[in-house]
Amino acid sequence: MTWAVKWLTLSAQAMAEHRVELIELDRAIGDSDHGENMDRGFQAVLDKLAETPPETPGAALKLTAMALMSKVGGAAGPLYGTAFLRAATTLGDAAYIDAAALAAALAAARDGIVARGKAESGDKTMVDAWTPAVDAAAAAAANGDTLAVLIAAAEAAEAGAVATDSLVARKGRASYLGERSAGHRDPGAASSALILRAAAGAAA
Amino acid sequence: MTWAVKWLTLSAQAMAEHRVELIELDRAIGDSDHGENMDRGFQAVLDKLAETPPETPGAALKLTAMALMSKVGGAAGPLYGTAFLRAATTLGDAAYIDAAALAAALAAARDGIVARGKAESGDKTMVDAWTPAVDAAAAAAANGDTLAVLIAAAEAAEAGAVATDSLVARKGRASYLGERSAGHRDPGAASSALILRAAAGAAA
Amino acid sequence: MKKLINDPRAVVDESVEGFGLAHADLVTVSADPKYVTRKDAPVAGKVGLVSGGGSGHEPLHAGFVGRGMLDAAVPGAVFTSPTPDQIIPATLAVNSGAGVVHIVKNYTGDVLNFETAAEMAQAEGVEVRTVLVNDDVAVEDSLYTAGRRGVGGTVLVEKIAGAAAERGDDLDAVAAIGDRVNQNVRTMGVALSACTVPHAGTPSFDLEDNEIEIGIGIHGEPGRHKIAMEDADGITGRLLEPILSDLGTASGEKVLLFVNGMGGTPLSELYIVYRRAAQILAERGLTVERSLVGNYITSLEMQGCSVSVLRLDDEMTALWDAPVHTPALRWGV
Amino acid sequence: MKKLINDPRAVVDESVEGFGLAHADLVTVSADPKYVTRKDAPVAGKVGLVSGGGSGHEPLHAGFVGRGMLDAAVPGAVFTSPTPDQIIPATLAVNSGAGVVHIVKNYTGDVLNFETAAEMAQAEGVEVRTVLVNDDVAVEDSLYTAGRRGVGGTVLVEKIAGAAAERGDDLDAVAAIGDRVNQNVRTMGVALSACTVPHAGTPSFDLEDNEIEIGIGIHGEPGRHKIAMEDADGITGRLLEPILSDLGTASGEKVLLFVNGMGGTPLSELYIVYRRAAQILAERGLTVERSLVGNYITSLEMQGCSVSVLRLDDEMTALWDAPVHTPALRWGV
Numbered sequence A, B: 001m002t003w004a005v006k007w008l009t010l011s012a013q014a015m016a017e018h019r020v021e022l023i024e025l026d027r028a029i030g031d032s033d034h035g036e037n038m039d040r041g042f043q044a045v046l047d048k049l050a051e052t053p054p055e056t057p058g059a060a061l062k063l064t065a066m067a068l069m070s071k072v073g074g075a076a077g078p079l080y081g082t083a084f085l086r087a088a089t090t091l092g093d094a095a096y097i098d099a100a101a102l103a104a105a106l107a108a109a110r111d112g113i114v115a116r117g118k119a120e121s122g123d124k125t126m127v128d129a130w131t132p133a134v135d136a137a138a139a140a141a142a143n144g145d146t147l148a149v150l151i152a153a154a155e156a157a158e159a160g161a162v163a164t165d166s167l168v169a170r171k172g173r174a175s176y177l178g179e180r181s182a183g184h185r186d187p188g189a190a191s192s193a194l195i196l197r198a199a200a201g202a203a204a
Numbered sequence C, D: 001m002k003k004l005i006n007d008p009r010a011v012v013d014e015s016v017e018g019f020g021l022a023h024a025d026l027v028t029v030s031a032d033p034k035y036v037t038r039k040d041a042p043v044a045g046k047v048g049l050v051s052g053g054g055s056g057h058e059p060l061h062a063g064f065v066g067r068g069m070l071d072a073a074v075p076g077a078v079f080t081s082p083t084p085d086q087i088i089p090a091t092l093a094v095n096s097g098a099g100v101v102h103i104v105k106n107y108t109g110d111v112l113n114f115e116t117a118a119e120m121a122q123a124e125g126v127e128v129r130t131v132l133v134n135d136d137v138a139v140e141d142s143l144y145t146a147g148r149r150g151v152g153g154t155v156l157v158e159k160i161a162g163a164a165a166e167r168g169d170d171l172d173a174v175a176a177i178g179d180r181v182n183q184n185v186r187t188m189g190v191a192l193s194a195c196t197v198p199h200a201g202t203p204s205f206d207l208e209d210n211e212i213e214i215g216i217g218i219h220g221e222p223g224r225h226k227i228a229m230e231d232a233d234g235i236t237g238r239l240l241e242p243i244l245s246d247l248g249t250a251s252g253e254k255v256l257l258f259v260n261g262m263g264g265t266p267l268s269e270l271y272i273v274y275r276r277a278a279q280i281l282a283e284r285g286l287t288v289e290r291s292l293v294g295n296y297i298t299s300l301e302m303q304g305c306s307v308s309v310l311r312l313d314d315e316m317t318a319l320w321d322a323p324v325h326t327p328a329l330r331w332g333v
């Protein structure tokens, strides 16, 4: 199994395993569906991967983008869809990805999320996992291999997700709660950290 | 205060005091309204008594019949209404009631309930309080005064109400439960016992 | 108990007052004695239709007052039948001289109060006929019991008899078509939760987290028996089986399928029940000619539903389709 | 969790299937991708109206598909906006060449998915306009937040824009009237209990026996704040005050008053709220020209309600009165 396919497979596993946890996070400050949506979306990704095995990492990510876009729904569907689509576009049809390309793909993914969702850092969204991850990946890419890049990204994303706990949401459904959104982790940041951890796991 | 007015006043007090208990009995095998209905009805009786103080016991009972008929609703309203109306008719405009007249009035009340509701003894209804009360009153009237008649009636009604516990309902709302109605006291039998106890209390 | 109410004893007064304000184009409300009449009552030459019963079943009955359905509705206290002093003036108010039909759900209280009112209205010169609705197959029917309850079928009786009155049928004919609907409809209900009567303040029965009540009525009374929770398809089967066997439907017949919510169940769930019910009827060779899905005869905020099946003939279908213009049911106008 | 469902993941599929069976005279259901269209779509020369959103708000949106209202509804998973691969074919299916208006409730998910679908439908040659509904005064509106949610006002936008499309208004005119309704309507909601999303299985938020949530939306999300339980008149005042001050109504204006149930509250209670709301509007010198009371945009079995006030002008009133024939709203036909 290639790294990309393994990444997506591990992501699907993570979504299934953490489904209830993500639902619980969304229950606190949203509408109790994030875990269900992500699980449904990544199961669809697995189906697609089995149906038409992709030739390149870029193709795998493009297929993922399409599956998520059409099966997740809600806010997360278009955001993750755009993220994977932009990453796929950046990778093009390269068969091999080096550390710099990887860091660039992650940055493109984050930029896609920001372009669609218009959230800034600190708004308590998945951006707060992606932006530190992208920064850490860029730093690691300067003198590390792809595994180092992915580990750096995963760790930074996890820290970023944890750091959303104290934030007051200004975008997405949690923003309706105003100050009451503080004290809870953003579900999209949590799922982003799981996906980036899966990326590192796939490279190990 | 005449005995009749005192009876009705004590009955109203009893309904107010036992309102929740009668609701609870009706909750178990009916629709949770008996205590509320009887309380509302007897408050209306008090209002009427204050409005147009009756000249005779018969007039007091007729006024009660009308108030209950128009304010209680449900099954109990017409049944108690008929009971008081028949008792009033039996008493006519007599100013004084002796033991025999009292026993006859109670019998007429019971007959009215049976005529309207078509329940037999053992059907787990208020008839199961009234029929033993009427029988005991008749026996007591043979060689006792009105107080003895009323005490006999009250005691028999109370025993009759208790005895409904084990019965399976065949009339009224509790009959829908079939066998599940056994093990609960009939609310109408309980309110009847309270009213007959008030009658004795008024004579004491 | 959390409810959108003020004084529990003012629930019916205030609710009917709000109803009157919201539907002032269709109905007139008499506050005391309490009853609701069609705005243009009495309609000259038309048989009047009066129904009523305890409150807590909204939109029944007041929601069905208007052209093509009821001329008057008489609301009692919550789950308590109304009294003759309400029913009599309502009857007089809608009598145009053609007589009045009382549509009465078969409960001891309703029967006794309407009986008294009918006698007294008749004494005042109004001809009255009574249609007794007793469509609930959950209850064993016998001479020695109170008989079957009137439940979901009541809505269908009111609509179809209402259309007959509106087209000009005479008193006996309106009563006869009402009886015919009652004879051809059967209903069975299930509760997933109890309701709470405002003046009582506690749920009307107790259910464990995994229990449901089969064979409930519409007064928060417990049903025939509790069973462990099942899925919607299983429950729907349990509701339809006694309905169809009691109705004795034959393959090829046409029916109206009515899935009614008890007040606290989402519409989406009623459609899941409808789906399975329609499948079962198709398996039995029955054609669903007409259907109705929604909260029409409720039990406060109870969760659950009832299913009714009405065997249709062409006349009933035509009367069902006839225009109706009430707060809760409207078509063709 | 006790619900009339089978597999929690099949809730939307089975419910929409049942809906299609029950209303086969009015709608056509596409099972995959899932959307519901008006039976006679596309209507030649008419602007198409498409709305959609997460399921769990029934009868919204599918219940409003039919003559005089929506041409298509696109149901997502429970409380999850639908995806472009549903919205696009629904849009194409109802385009007669006159273009299509998307009515979108302002939630990030709905906005993003409809945005993508609109782009792609436009790429296929369909002109699309979007009416964004954001009538919820419980949410502070600011450039730096997700903005106000679309709630009760959505029903009024769909009815009035639907009537404009039906009378033959062109694409820009239909979108303009939809925007006008949105600009003139404000809504505020309250929850007495939470709802339970089927796949989640636990209530969407926790409330003590004596607490209520003020400023809730329609997705089982908590509101702006909890307060101790109050009576209906007090709660109604709390809902109306921010509505009226935000809308800036002036004495003498005409309004539509819409009291909407969240799914688990008895109709009788909605009328108690209506009563007080009507009193408050009268005190402010406003005339209630039209009203709507019932469960039209719900949050599964949540107990509670929302109140919406729409400032009417003569054109909006006429479009409100225009015939509508859908499963959940019908008059004049």
Ligand SMILES: Nc1ncnc2c1ncn2[C@@H]1O[C@H](COP(=O)(O)OP(=O)(O)O)[C@@H](O)[C@H]1O
Pocket: A026, A030, A031, A033, A034, A037, A073, A074, A075, A076, A077, A079, A113, A116, A117, A118, A119, A124, A125, A126, A127, A171, A172, A173, A186, A187, A188, A189, D079, D080, D081, D108, D109, D110
């Ligand atoms: N504008 C936005 N920009 C970035 N991320 C967002 C934005 N809005 C929402 N999100 C992310 O989406 C997550 C919620 O996803 P999900 O629950 O699937 O969708 P919905 O909110 O529509 O139910 C949030 O936790 C947040 O991380």
Ligand SMILES: Nc1ncnc2c1ncn2[C@@H]1O[C@H](COP(=O)(O)OP(=O)(O)O)[C@@H](O)[C@H]1O
Pocket: B026, B030, B031, B033, B034, B037, B073, B074, B075, B076, B077, B079, B113, B116, B117, B118, B119, B124, B125, B126, B127, B171, B172, B173, B186, B187, B188, B189, C079, C080, C081, C108, C109, C110
């Ligand atoms: N047919 C009947 N004959 C005699 N008593 C009856 C009959 N039906 C009901 N009852 C009495 O009425 C009582 C119930 O009264 P109530 O709760 O006020 O009316 P409802 O049953 O209409 O709610 C029963 O407990 C029973 O004693």
Ligand SMILES: [Mg+2]
Pocket: A026, A030, A031, A032, A033, A034, A074, A173
């Ligand atoms: Mg969510």
Ligand SMILES: [Mg+2]
Pocket: B026, B030, B031, B032, B033, B034, B074, B173
């Ligand atoms: Mg009772």
Ligand SMILES: [Mg+2]
Pocket: B031, B033, B074, B075, C054, C079, C080, C081, C109
């Ligand atoms: Mg009762």
Ligand SMILES: [Mg+2]
Pocket: A031, A033, A074, A075, D054, D079, D080, D081, D109
């Ligand atoms: Mg969602």
